[in-house]
Amino acid sequence: MRALRHENTPPGSAAGSAAGRSAGSAAARHRPGAAVTCRDVTVRFGDFTALDGVTATFPPGRVHAIVGQNGAGKTTFARVLAGLVEPAAGTVRVGEHRLAGGDVGESRRQGVELVHQHFALPADFTVAQALELFNDEPRPLGGFSKARLHRRARTLLENAGTEVEPDALIGRLPIETTQAVEIARALASGPRVLVLDEPTAVLPPPAMRGLFDRLRALAADGMCVIVVLHKLDEVFAVADTAAALRAGRLVLEPTPIGELEPAVLARAIIGDASIEEVPAVADPAPDAPAVLSASGLSARSSAHDAAADEVSLEIRRGEIVGIAGVEGNGQRSLVEAIVGVTPLRGGSVSLAGADVSGDPVRHRRGRGLRVIPFERNVEGVSLSSALWENHAAMRSGGDGLLLNPRALREHCRQALDRWRVAYRTETQPAGSLSGGNVQKTILAREITGDVTVLIAAYPTRGLDIAAARDVRAALVDAAASGAAVLVVSADLEEMFEVCHRVLVMFGGRVVAGFDRPFDLDRVGEAMVRGEGR
Numbered sequence: 014m015r016a017l018r019h020e021n022t023p024p025g026s027a028a029g030s031a032a033g034r035s036a037g038s039a040a041a042r043h044r045p046g047a048a049v050t051c052r053d054v055t056v057r058f059g060d061f062t063a064l065d066g067v068t069a070t071f072p073p074g075r076v077h078a079i080v081g082q083n084g085a086g087k088t089t090f091a092r093v094l095a096g097l098v099e100p101a102a103g104t105v106r107v108g109e110h111r112l113a114g115g116d117v118g119e120s121r122r123q124g125v126e127l128v129h130q131h132f133a134l135p136a137d138f139t140v141a142q143a144l145e146l147f148n149d150e151p152r153p154l155g156g157f158s159k160a161r162l163h164r165r166a167r168t169l170l171e172n173a174g175t176e177v178e179p180d181a182l183i184g185r186l187p188i189e190t191t192q193a194v195e196i197a198r199a200l201a202s203g204p205r206v207l208v209l210d211e212p213t214a215v216l217p218p219p220a221m222r223g224l225f226d227r228l229r230a231l232a233a234d235g236m237c238v239i240v241v242l243h244k245l246d247e248v249f250a251v252a253d254t255a256a257a258l259r260a261g262r263l264v265l266e267p268t269p270i271g272e273l274e275p276a277v278l279a280r281a282i283i284g285d286a287s288i289e290e291v292p293a294v295a296d297p298a299p300d301a302p303a304v305l306s307a308s309g310l311s312a313r314s315s316a317h318d319a320a321a322d323e324v325s326l327e328i329r330r331g332e333i334v335g336i337a338g339v340e341g342n343g344q345r346s347l348v349e350a351i352v353g354v355t356p357l358r359g360g361s362v363s364l365a366g367a368d369v370s371g372d373p374v375r376h377r378r379g380r381g382l383r384v385i386p387f388e389r390n391v392e393g394v395s396l397s398s399a400l401w402e403n404h405a406a407m408r409s410g411g412d413g414l415l416l417n418p419r420a421l422r423e424h425c426r427q428a429l430d431r432w433r434v435a436y437r438t439e440t441q442p443a444g445s446l447s448g449g450n451v452q453k454t455i456l457a458r459e460i461t462g463d464v465t466v467l468i469a470a471y472p473t474r475g476l477d478i479a480a481a482r483d484v485r486a487a488l489v490d491a492a493a494s495g496a497a498v499l500v501v502s503a504d505l506e507e508m509f510e511v512c513h514r515v516l517v518m519f520g521g522r523v524v525a526g527f528d529r530p531f532d533l534d535r536v537g538e539a540m541v542r543g544e545g546r
C-alpha cells in the first residue's frame with residue numbers, strides 16, 4: 014500500500030529534477046522543533062473507532078515512543094500527524110499551528126515528516142531521484158545538472174548518517190539502506206517533527222544501534238521525534254518518554270522513561286491478558302528423516318538481496334533450523350528457490366524425499382510446504398481481497414477442502430479467531446487490517462496441521478509481544494507435530510529460543526553453522542565477517 018502522495022512532478026523530468034537549493038543549504042535549513050499537542054483526537058473508519066479521544070503532548074527535543082498491540086491505533090496516530098488520515102473529532106497542534114487535518118501538504122509545511130512502516134519510495138527510482146520527492150522549493154528554469162543533484166543527495170545522505178551511491182536503484186538496496194534513504198528523504202526539508210512507524214522492524218542489531226544514535230542526535234538538536242516501537246528493550250534504549258495505546262485509547266500518556274518499569278509498560282500494552290512462556294523445543298527423534306534438503310542450490314539474486322550460491326542444507330522431521338545473516342546476504346534468494354518462485358541455476362531441492370527442483374509452487378504446496386513470506390503486503394496477501402478469499406486463495410494445494418464459500422468462510426473465521434486477529438468480518442479487505450494483523454492472517458493460513466515443511470521469513474516482524482510469543486510457540490508446535498521448520502530472522506534471541514541449529518549466510522553462501530547452546534558473539538561475528546564455522 015503506497016501511502017505517500019506524490020505531489021511534485023516526477024524527479025528526473027526537466028521540471029522535477031532540479032533542486033531549488035544548493036547541496037549545502039538543505040543541511041543548513043534547520044527549524045527549531047515544535048511540540049505536538051493532541052486533544053481528544055478521534056478517528057473512525059466507518060462505524061469502527063480506531064482512535065478514541067487521544068489527548069497527549071509531545072514536547073520538542075525528545076524521543077517519544079508509542080507502543081501498543083497490533084491494531085491498537087499506532088499507525089493511525091502517525092498518519093493523523095502526517096495528514097494522511099483526517100480525525101472525525103479533536104485537534105492536533107504543531108507548535109502554535111492548529112492542523113486542519115487530513116492534508117499532507119499542510120502537515121509537511123508545518124514540518125511534520127513520516128517514515129512509513131512499509132517503505133514508500135519507488136523501487137525503480139535512483140537514490141538521488143527518490144531524495145527529490147516532495148522537494149517543492151522553487152527551482153530555476155531548465156533545472157540543475159545531474160552532478161549538482163548528486164552533490165545534494167550526498168549531503169542529505171551524509172546528514173542522515175549513511176553512505177550510498179546516488180545512482181543506485183532503490184529496489185536494489187539492502188533493506189536497511191532503503192530505510193536510511195527514507196529517513197534522509199524525510200530529513201531533507203528540515204522537519205520539526207519526525208514520526209517513524211516501526212523503523213526497527215527491518216533492522217539487524219548493529220543498524221538498529223546506528224538508527225537510535227541518529228534519533229537521539231536529532232532530538233538533542235531540538236527535534237520532536239515520535240517513534241512507534243514494539244519491543245520494550247528498544248523503548249528503553251532510545252526513548253525519553255513512552256506512551257501506550259490500547260484499542261484506540263491512550264492508556265499511558267507520554268511518561269518519562271525513568272519513571273517507568275518494563276513490567277508497567279508491558280501491562281499498559283497488553284492490559285489484563287497474560288503471556289505464557291513458549292514451550293521448550295524438544296529434540297527431533299534420532300532417526301528422523303530429512304524432509305527438506307537443498308544440495309548445491311544456486312539461484313539468481315532477488316530484490317534487496319544477493320544470489321544464493323551453492324547452498325546445501327538438510328532439515329529433519331521435527332527440527333527447527335534458523336538462517337541468520339544481515340539482511341541481503343542471499344536468504345531471500347534461497348527461500349524463493351526452495352518455494353519455487355525463482356528457478357534454480359544449479360543444484361536441487363527435495364521435499365519429503367522427492368526431488369521438486371523443477372516443480373511449480375502449487376505442487377510443492379501440495380507436498381505440505383507452507384511459507385510465511387518476506388514481504389507480507391506484496392507476497393503474502395492481496396490487500397484488496399476479502400480476508401476469507403485470502404485465506405482460501407492458497408488452499409488449492411490439495412488439502413481436500415471443497416470449494417464451498419460458506420465452509421471456506423467458516424474455516425477462515427476459525428483460523429482468525431484462533432490467532433486472535435483483530436478483524437470485524439471475514440468479508441473486509443485485508444488492506445483494512447493493521448500491519449501486525451495482516452501478518453497474523455498469513456500465519457493463520459500457513460501454520461496449520463498439514464504442514465510438512467514450514468518456511469518462516471521474519472515471522473514476528475511487526476508483531477506485538479503476545480502475538481510474537483504465539484508465533485514462536487506455533488513454530489515449536491509445528492516441529493513437535495513433525496514438520497521441518499526453516500526460520501529466517503534478524504532477531505537472534507528469537508532464533509536461539511526456538512532453533513535446534515543456526516546457519517549463517519553471508520554473500521549468498523552458508524558460511525557457518527552453530528548448535529545449541531548458541532553463543533551470541535560468535536554468531537554475530539560470523540554474520541558480519543562471513544566466516545566462523
Ligand SMILES: Nc1ncnc2c1ncn2[C@@H]1O[C@H](COP(=O)(O)OP(=O)(O)OP(=O)(O)O)[C@@H](O)[C@H]1O
Pocket residue numbers: 058061063081082083084085086087088089090435444445446447448449450475477
Ligand atoms: N483504512 C482503514 N479502513 C478500515 N480500518 C482501518 C483502516 N486503517 C486502520 N484500520 C483499523 O484501525 C485499527 C488500528 O490500525 P493501526 O494500523 O493504526 O494499528 P497499529 O497499532 O499500527 O497496529 P500494528 O502494530 O499491527 O501495525 C485496526 O483495527 C485496523 O484494522
